[in-house]
Amino acid sequence: MTNFAARRARLAAQMLPGAVAVLPTAPEVPRNSDSDYPYRHDSYFYYLTGFTEPESVLVLVAGSGERPARSILFCREKNVEREIWDGYRYGPEAARSAFGVDEAWPIAELDTRLPDLLADASALYYATASNAALDAQVAGWIKAVRARSRSGVTAPSAFHDLLPLLDEMRLIKDADELALMQRAGDISGNAHARAMRAARPGLHEYALEAELLYEFRRNGAQFPAYTPIVASGPNACVLHYNVNDRLMQDGELVLIDAGCELDGYASDITRTFPVNGRFSPAQRTLYELVLAAQDAAFAAIAPGRPYSAFHEAALRVLVQGMLDLGLIPAGTHATVEDAIAAKAHVPFYMHGTGHWLGMDVHDVGAYRDLTQLDKPSRPLAPGMVLTVEPGIYVRPMEGVPEEYWHIGIRIEDDVVVTDDGCRILTSAAPKAVEEIEALVGKGA
Known part of the structure; x- marks a missing residue:
């Protein structure tokens, strides 16, 4: 997984110090009744992770001063019953080891952990105006950070489209x-x-x-x-x-x-x-x-x-x-x-x-x-x-x-x-x- 880690490092180096990038993979899409279309990961997400499971999000925190960059993967938890029906899931612990990220957490904790990661961040990078659900999530995270302003916490004041940076890398x-x-x-x-x-x-x-x-x-x-x-x-x-x-x-x-x-x-x-x-x-x-x-x-x-x-x-x-x-x-x-x-x-x-x-x-x-x-x-x-x-x-x-x-x-x-x-x-x-x-x- 060396190439994926190197790509994350290259992307983090292009971001503002202390900025945060958020990149979800593609959702599963229903075909009819209880059947889905064959699942295919998001290309940008895969380019940085090599991870192919749905319900996953990569968060990248750029280095600042003495603090190095960090990569954090949110993914599905292990679930023995669902694995009987749908196949193997890595779960956060195995995914962290297998895909070389610094941290991994259950996807269910995304909305509670993102406000902490965004607190005092210099900027937020994501695929702006490309996904209504993600835009709504971002708005919720920013609102949660701003609610803590009286305690001295600041929300990102700059928002950048992440995709042009990745486009040039992928080219x-x-x-x-x-x-x-x-x-x-x-x-x-x-x-x-x-x-x-x-x-x-x-x-x-x-x-x-x-x-x-x-x-x-x-x-x-x-x-x-x-x-x-x-x-x-x-x-x-x-x-x-x-x-x-x-x-x-x-x-x-x-x-x-x-x-x-x-x-x-x-x-x-x-x-x-x-x-x-x-x-x-x-x-x-x-x-x-x-x-x-x-x-x-x-x-x-x-x-x-x-x-x-x-x-x-x-x-x-x-x-x-x-x-x-x-x-x-x-x-x-x-x-x-x-x-x-x-x-x-x-x-x-x-x-x-x-x-x-x-x-x-x-x-x-x-x-x-x-x-x-x-x-x-x-x-x-x-x-x-x-x-x-x-x-x-x-x-x-x-x-x-x-x-x-x-x-x-x-x-x-x-x-x-x-x-x-x-x-x-x-x-x-x-x-x-x-x-x-x-x-x-x-x-x-």
């Missing part, structure tokens, strides 16, 4: 995080390969989804990182399609956007391939255009380069291809730059080329340098992890060659910024035309 992944993300990428890449082997005309989209989920779980991943997209034929032109119930037809493509979550960290991969194992000439033309755009994006990723550079590189390749193929009518725009300025590509490519990735599939961290007045795109740095996912989506429309109608293609990989460029974490998922055609339909 740079350490070696342990990158190892987990590499493993998640390998599991997900192999799951995509399994789905390719299983594919054939006449299957429903959900049959391929089942192959993905099986491969995720049998390799130890706890969840899909998000609802899988298995979109065949015209469904591939719907960016967030996830009904996954269409019968796949001979001669069409299927786009699969799916990744697992492993020990709290997400992967995010998209592959597009022919259901029958052979690209048509039109499909191959658009597929190789998207692949070239992704290669251009990879080449634009390096420390010190602006985040926006890889999107701009991919976009230039895509728009040139759209002009060459007549998707953007010839003569309406003299150059790629003219077409981009006029947003002529938007009917066919309407999203960015990537996003941060980490504990959340759309991970935390600003995309712009918020310290600058004009807020330019922030420079990349080693340890940042992002997706690279250019695409092209051609719906039936006047002036567009009919052979491209209903073709939707996206190719997405996860990369980590390195000292001299980037490294792909998801190379286990096949994407070269020859690889795909040799694999599709060969049997899972």
Whole structure:
């Protein structure tokens, strides 16, 4: 648990001396009757503790003068009867030892102990205005401290949003995080390969989804990182399609956007391939255009380069291809730059080329340098992890060659910024035309 303690120390060092931070985990959410949705901890809370039980709160007290920083975990008490029904609980004593916090107390004592911890604190850090229940609790704690003012006790007079500090910490992944993300990428890449082997005309989209989920779980991943997209034929032109119930037809493509979550960290991969194992000439033309755009994006990723550079590189390749193929009518725009300025590509490519990735599939961290007045795109740095996912989506429309109608293609990989460029974490998922055609339909 060394990394978690080090993260708590780094956070405490950024706080005002003597300040207090309060960070709860996620609540359990009822699904219906007496059933809950599968529980998943809060990412921020887990980042600082490694603790996955619900009904838990971390309190961090920053050092001041000779007093060192302290970390205090509030969690459920041991309960033999509930453990018979729901499984093991650490309880405060075992949690303190296992997770390296300085103190641990029953969650039932949170409201009685917090006013003492906040008494004479210089400031309070928490996720301001993000959780109505927490806001109400904070108000109650502050009121309790103020009620003791006649005895010389003061309540915090400054309130700071805790999350921006944690966002910046989470944006740079350490070696342990990158190892987990590499493993998640390998599991997900192999799951995509399994789905390719299983594919054939006449299957429903959900049959391929089942192959993905099986491969995720049998390799130890706890969840899909998000609802899988298995979109065949015209469904591939719907960016967030996830009904996954269409019968796949001979001669069409299927786009699969799916990744697992492993020990709290997400992967995010998209592959597009022919259901029958052979690209048509039109499909191959658009597929190789998207692949070239992704290669251009990879080449634009390096420390010190602006985040926006890889999107701009991919976009230039895509728009040139759209002009060459007549998707953007010839003569309406003299150059790629003219077409981009006029947003002529938007009917066919309407999203960015990537996003941060980490504990959340759309991970935390600003995309712009918020310290600058004009807020330019922030420079990349080693340890940042992002997706690279250019695409092209051609719906039936006047002036567009009919052979491209209903073709939707996206190719997405996860990369980590390195000292001299980037490294792909998801190379286990096949994407070269020859690889795909040799694999599709060969049997899972």
